[in-house]
Amino acid sequence: MRSSRVWLVIAALVGATLLALAQQAPSPEEEVARQKKLILEQSGILPGELYAAQGEDLFKKKRGPNNVSLEGCDFGLGAGKTEGAYAELPRYFADTNRVEDLDTRIVTCMVSLQGFKAADIKRSDVVAIAAYVASKSNGRPVKVRLDDVKEVAVYAMGKQLWYTRAGAQDFSCAVCHETNGGKRIRLQRLALVQADKVASHWPAYRFSNDQLWTMEDRIRGCYKQTRVTEPNYYSDAIIALSLYMSVAANGADVDAPGFVR
Ligand code: HEC
Known part of the structure; x- marks a missing residue:
């Protein structure tokens, strides 16, 4: 009788400890939210927005052997149209006769418009430009079709x-x-x-x-x-x-x- 009561107490204590631990350990979703809040409190801006701002500079600057910007790039909605374009990528492009995603299309334009050699294109530039172009579709529903x-x-x-x-x-x-x-x-x-x-x-x-x-x-x-x-x-x-x-x-x-x- 006595020993079973001791076991009950022990079980209750262990249970309470496990519960406390479970409550302490945040779920992955909570951890993401916590980190986001922390960074916003510390710097007032999310890192992704910094990449997008850097990408906007690269996008609008005249660069490459042809000294032109990427503002004339066609992301599927016509030359120079970035609003909503990413929401419809990947898609087929007639000029390259290929299905291209955002990264690939950026490289295509850096080569065809700006005159860069594909091998000279820095991956970090493509990533920043991708952040910028993608952000121009924010709030719009993804609408990727299989027409071609x-x-x-x-x-x-x-x-x-x-x-x-x-x-x-x-x-x-x-x-x-x-x-x-x-x-x-x-x-x-x-x-x-x-x-x-x-x-x-x-x-x-x-x-x-x-x-x-x-x-x-x-x-x-x-x-x-x-x-x-x-x-x-x-x-x-x-x-x-x-x-x-x-x-x-x-x-x-x-x-x-x-x-x-
Ligand atoms: C061994 C298990 C495993 C396999 C196999 C695997 N992944 Fe993943 N994947 C993960 C993990 C783990 C994460 C989350 C990584 C993190 O939190 O940083 C992830 C994340 C992702 C995400 C991002 C999810 C999000 O929440 O945004 C995508 C997309 C993805 N994987 C695609 C793929 C594709 C495509 C393949 C096949 C080529 C693949 N994964 C194969 C384990 C796997």
Whole structure:
């Protein structure tokens, strides 16, 4: 009798301690909100906005061998139209006869308008410009269509890649982001990429490594994480996966640059 009462007391104490610990440890979502608030309090501006401002400078400045700005770049809605353009990317472009995502289109214009050699283009410039152009779609719903036959084909390729298992651990995107999506591994919650419509908040600032990543970096990061050789920047494989995830994000409001772990 006595010992069972002792056990009850111990169980109650352990229970209370576990509850206190659980209450202390913030959920991944709470941690993101807390970090965001902290940075805003300390500097009054979110890092993503700093990248976008830097991108705006690069976008409007006359640069490259041709000494012109990127203001004449066609992101799909006509030359010079950036408002709402990102919400409809990736899409097919007749001038390159290719489906392009935001990063790839920026590179295309840096080459064709400004005269840069593709090999000389700094990745950090592309990222900053992407942050700026994406921010011009904020508040608009993602609206990525599959009108052109090339778009249909690239989407099919993206879907196939999404389910392809690779690497020593035999992982696919779907294993982590569908089958196990919503679960936590350590401090991270595995995103349900399609259901959560996450493509709408990329490019995003990652406070865990103090970097701005576009969707291209995010995709490459996930390949690297599973020790599978990552596809090159601006490659069809990356664009295909991006198109596949963007179609799933249709209807969600663009919020870019986002703020993530
Ligand atoms: C081993 C599990 C794993 C695999 C496989 C994996 N990912 Fe991820 N992915 C993660 C983790 C973990 C994060 C969150 C990282 C963080 O918090 O910094 C993430 C984040 C993401 C995000 C951002 C989610 C958000 O909330 O915005 C996207 C998009 C994504 N992955 C796409 C992919 C694609 C595409 C593939 C296949 C090429 C892939 N992932 C394969 C684990 C995985």
